[in-house]
Amino acid sequence: MHIRDIFAADSTTLSFEFFPPKTEADSLVLYENIASLETLHPSFVSVTYGAGGGTRELTHNLVVRLKKTTNLDPTPHLTCVCHQAADIQSILEKYAEAGVSNILALGGDPPRDLTGYVKANDAFQQAGDLVRFIRKFNDSDAHPDKRGFGIGVAGFPEGHPATPNRLDELDHLKAKVDEGADYICTQLFFDNRDFYDFRERCELAGIRVPIIAGIMPVTSLSGMKRMAQLALGAHFPARLTKALQRAQDDATAVRNVGIHWATEQSRDLLDNGVKGIHFYTLNRSDATRQIYSSLGLRDSIPVRRG
Numbered sequence: 001m002h003i004r005d006i007f008a009a010d011s012t013t014l015s016f017e018f019f020p021p022k023t024e025a026d027s028l029v030l031y032e033n034i035a036s037l038e039t040l041h042p043s044f045v046s047v048t049y050g051a052g053g054g055t056r057e058l059t060h061n062l063v064v065r066l067k068k069t070t071n072l073d074p075t076p077h078l079t080c081v082c083h084q085a086a087d088i089q090s091i092l093e094k095y096a097e098a099g100v101s102n103i104l105a106l107g108g109d110p111p112r113d114l115t116g117y118v119k120a121n122d123a124f125q126q127a128g129d130l131v132r133f134i135r136k137f138n139d140s141d142a143h144p145d146k147r148g149f150g151i152g153v154a155g156f157p158e159g160h161p162a163t164p165n166r167l168d169e170l171d172h173l174k175a176k177v178d179e180g181a182d183y184i185c186t187q188l189f190f191d192n193r194d195f196y197d198f199r200e201r202c203e204l205a206g207i208r209v210p211i212i213a214g215i216m217p218v219t220s221l222s223g224m225k226r227m228a229q230l231a232l233g234a235h236f237p238a239r240l241t242k243a244l245q246r247a248q249d250d251a252t253a254v255r256n257v258g259i260h261w262a263t264e265q266s267r268d269l270l271d272n273g274v275k276g277i278h279f280y281t282l283n284r285s286d287a288t289r290q291i292y293s294s295l296g297l298r299d300s301i302p303v304r305r306g
């Protein structure tokens, strides 16, 4: 379903993010967790996109499999990294043919294990260029929906490390939205004040599209370190860090602290009129299910079925 129709149907969207598994064993775990999360009837799910090589095919394969074999509505991530316009055109054609409705258009992380990568060789330098290209594709009537793909872009409540000037950064975000984005999905954050401030700054800048909040429960200390690396610059509030330190040697206690924190963040966001919450699931279902259950989400939010 086109993202504009999803926002029209769901007063608050609830969505889940997966990454494509690399091994057979990881795939089995993911599909079990997907089956469990499917019963929560999310508004949509999204699938991340790697920096190169075979992992990119895995995104396409997972998206098409979700589309064909589940009731979930998959949104592939797509990045500018290592792509020429013809590659993107061919990917869009395949997704249009598979009936995929929406795409998250991103700049993309630079490949860690690809020596000799030169960003200047990519056809698109910023996510905004990719949005413009998808918009042009949409005008070509190549998609079964006459509006073409719904388009999402990334937002960074705590700022993006490549643009320390926050005024410039918001200008870039506004320009990217003006290219034709339908919504913004944010980087994970642990202090809702950062999200509310970002939402207000977007409002002041004249950005009118819905902003979905990215929430990732800490479920282990090693996971938290990985998160800090992925979401460079993310601020870990002292209250959260203190609670995790108290739990230190007890994996269950760490998990409980992380899930409780994410639950409280989500409760506060819902109370403050958030347009959507996007759960970074790390391909697991337990934490998201627990948050849903603690918040009575299925009872309190009109969730679209089927």
Ligand SMILES: Cc1cc2nc3c(=O)[nH]c(=O)nc-3n(C[C@H](O)[C@H](O)[C@H](O)COP(=O)(O)OP(=O)(O)OC[C@H]3O[C@@H](n4cnc5c(N)ncnc54)[C@H](O)[C@@H]3O)c2cc1C
Binding pocket: 047, 048, 049, 050, 051, 077, 078, 079, 105, 106, 107, 108, 109, 110, 125, 126, 127, 128, 153, 154, 155, 160, 161, 162, 163, 168, 169, 172, 173, 176, 185, 186, 187, 188, 214
């Ligand atoms: C929800 C979400 C999902 C993500 N999924 C993936 C994924 O699947 N795969 C992946 O590789 N990465 C993913 N990322 C990471 C993301 O691609 C990187 O953080 C990337 O560095 C920034 O992406 P962007 O789309 O904001 O890029 P851009 O909008 O291109 O911004 C990147 C930087 O360039 C600056 N900029 C933008 N426009 C201009 C301009 N006109 N002139 C000068 N500077 C400009 C911005 O201020 C920013 O600092 C995700 C991030 C988020 C928040």
